[in-house]
Amino acid sequence: MTTSLPRPGDWSFDAELLRRHGVNGPRYTSYPSALQFNEDFGPAQFAEQARLSNVGQYSRQLSLYVHVPFCASPCFYCGCNRVITRSAVAGERYVDFLEREIARVGALFEPGREVVQLHFGGGTPNFLDGPQLARVVACLRQHFHFSQVQDRDISIELDPRTTTPAHVAALAEAGFTRASLGVQDLSVQVQEAINRVQSFEQTYAVVAACRAYGLQSINLDLVYGLPYQTIEGFAETLDRTLALRPDRLAVYGYAHMPSVFKAQRQIPEDALPDAEGRLALLELAVQRLRAAGYDYIGLDHFALPGDALAQALRTGSLHRNFMGYTTHAQTDLLGFGVSAISHVGDSYSQNHRDLRQWEAALEQERLPIMRGVLLDEDDTIRADVIQQLMCGGRVEPEQIERAWSIRFQEYFRDEIHALAPLVQDGLVRVEPDLIEVTPRGRGLLRLVAMRFDRYLAGGQLQGRHSRAV
Numbered sequence: 331m332t333t334s335l336p337r338p339g340d341w342s343f344d345a346e347l348l349r350r351h352g353v354n355g356p357r358y359t360s361y362p363s364a365l366q367f368n369e370d371f372g373p374a375q376f377a378e379q380a381r382l383s384n385v386g387q388y389s390r391q392l393s394l395y396v397h398v399p400f401c402a403s404p405c406f407y408c409g410c411n412r413v414i415t416r417s418a419v420a421g422e423r424y425v426d427f428l429e430r431e432i433a434r435v436g437a438l439f440e441p442g443r444e445v446v447q448l449h450f451g452g453g454t455p456n457f458l459d460g461p462q463l464a465r466v467v468a469c470l471r472q473h474f475h476f477s478q479v480q481d482r483d484i485s486i487e488l489d490p491r492t493t494t495p496a497h498v499a500a501l502a503e504a505g506f507t508r509a510s511l512g513v514q515d516l517s518v519q520v521q522e523a524i525n526r527v528q529s530f531e532q533t534y535a536v537v538a539a540c541r542a543y544g545l546q547s548i549n550l551d552l553v554y555g556l557p558y559q560t561i562e563g564f565a566e567t568l569d570r571t572l573a574l575r576p577d578r579l580a581v582y583g584y585a586h587m588p589s590v591f592k593a594q595r596q597i598p599e600d601a602l603p604d605a606e607g608r609l610a611l612l613e614l615a616v617q618r619l620r621a622a623g624y625d626y627i628g629l630d631h632f633a634l635p636g637d638a639l640a641q642a643l644r645t646g647s648l649h650r651n652f653m654g655y656t657t658h659a660q661t662d663l664l665g666f667g668v669s670a671i672s673h674v675g676d677s678y679s680q681n682h683r684d685l686r687q688w689e690a691a692l693e694q695e696r697l698p699i700m701r702g703v704l705l706d707e708d709d710t711i712r713a714d715v716i717q718q719l720m721c722g723g724r725v726e727p728e729q730i731e732r733a734w735s736i737r738f739q740e741y742f743r744d745e746i747h748a749l750a751p752l753v754q755d756g757l758v759r760v761e762p763d764l765i766e767v768t769p770r771g772r773g774l775l776r777l778v779a780m781r782f783d784r785y786l787a788g789g790q791l792q793g794r795h796s797r798a799v
Contacts, residue, residue: 343616344770345609347755355780357629358720359652360678361713362703362785364671367680371702379675379704380438383662389440390662391477393447394470395653396428397667399685400457403524406596407514407556407584411669411683412453415785421458425668429469430692436473436513437443439664444477447471450486456493460500467504469765483507483638483658485547495539501542510549510580516554516567523557523601530570536573547577547637547771555584556609557601564611568618578633579624580654583608583614594705616773628720628775631655648721655721676705708784711736716779723775748781 334744356363383389398411400420413420448470450463458466463486476482485508486501501509513533514526521527533550540548550571554564571579586602588594603611616626625640631654633639642648642657649659652671663673669683679702684686691698705713711734716797718725727738739746739762752758757771759780767778780786 345613348609348773351774351777355776358716358779358781361716362709366785367701367703369701371679371704373699375695376679376697376699377438380675383675384440390452390660390709392443392445393658393661393663394445395665395670396450397454397670398458399453399668401454404593405524406593407524409591413685419460425462425465427689427692428466428666432469432473435664441475445474445479447483449653452487454489455486456488456497460497464504489530493536498539498543508547509545511536512551513571514553516570517563519558522558548578549578551580553582553584555603557597557604557607561610572622577637580630582630627655646722650720676710714781715782719779720775725765745781
């Protein structure tokens with residue numbers, strides 16, 4: 331059977347279906363999710379996976395991620411791993427230790443393996459000044475071979491409140507090609523409630539600087555479900571944000587988990603929109619972005635048709651990892667810094683989440699790995715299925731059978747049966763040679779992928795994940 335890939339932007343918004351199926355679940359930046367990581371996997375196991383990944387046909391291109399945990403002040407909604415400080419010394423010390431880690435990890439990988447992607451996340455990556463960021467990039471270039479291909483991606487997350495045109499100029503000089511800016515919401519009342527007061531003019535200035543200095547792509551982040559958000563206020567945020575015409579937009583749903591993230595206890599729960607209000611905010615965002623010409627990529631992500639993400643969705647080359655949606659499939663991912671996650675071969679691993687423990691490991695000349703997981707064959711098969719669902723909204727059983735020498739209908743008999751309620755609601759189409767998420771189900775990709783997640787049997791782990799919508 332021949333069928334085309336879903337047209338980018340195909341999402342038939344149905345609030346009733348989203349309400350009915352709005353359960354908690356993983357975001358599937360990995361499979362298994364980080365909840366399955368354990369301390370039996372450590373530095374020795376990582377080194378062995380690195381060795382195996384260098385061999386022959388298994389040698390893949392590399393993606394690099396650098397986590398900078400520092401923030402000058404806490405944003406109450408944030409669930410990232412961060413350290414609140416204003417000390418300039420902290421940044422310089424952190425760079426010193428990053429250089430140690432980069433050198434130690436770099437020695438494990440063959441020098442000819444090309445780096446096609448580098449991303450700085452946080453925290454606030456631009457807590458490091460221009461020279462410090464340039465030092466980290468130079469160290470990475472010293473220990474890894476950066477590709478010269480045109481679509482090489484070097485990106486960074488920026489806080490417009492602390493980013494200057496001079497900072498952007500330094501980023502361009504260091505080779506950065508893309509920037510992602512947090513906006514969240516432009517209502518002053520909302521900003522005060524989440525402890526992130528940021529004017530539109532600050533955002534505009536950074537966007538203008540990025541374009542003036544030749545960065546190829548700009549992403550803006552918005553969040554719905556925040557305290558005191560209203561339809562009218564969020565509509566104004568959307569209109570002013572769209573006036574900047576970013577290449578990409580992410581519209582995240584706020585996950586209120588105060589038992590996990592202490593800073594969220596500062597947010598008054600009675601000021602949060604209810605389930606109906608959240609869906610109304612999401613529907614508004616989808617309508618405005620579609621009307622403005624943005625393609626729906628998946629989950630929370632939208633992009634202009636000419637952007638590389640939209641092109642990758644159309645060609646079937648979209649990929650998903652701990653950096654979110656990316657155009658660089660089939661790479662090994664190396665994470666540097668506190669809490670950073672790596673995906674090498676058939677393994678995931680995570681660095682120490684505590685800054686002092688991360689530093690202590692490097693002082694003792696050890697890899698700062700805290701935990702991880704080695705995937706078995708079932709994990710890799712399911713990871714393939716889930717990756718295809720999350721990135722293209724469809725799975726061709728014959729392709730899975732060829733890749734893994736299984737009989738799809740037998741191997742996933744229970745999972746296909748579990749899709750029946752979603753089929754009945756028109757969210758998924760299941761045929762012998764195709765499983766495809768319909769436009770009605772595009773907003774519930776996580777829910778469909780969850781049917782193939784063996785670790786969610788019985789739903790016992792769902793309470794430890796954010797809501798799917």
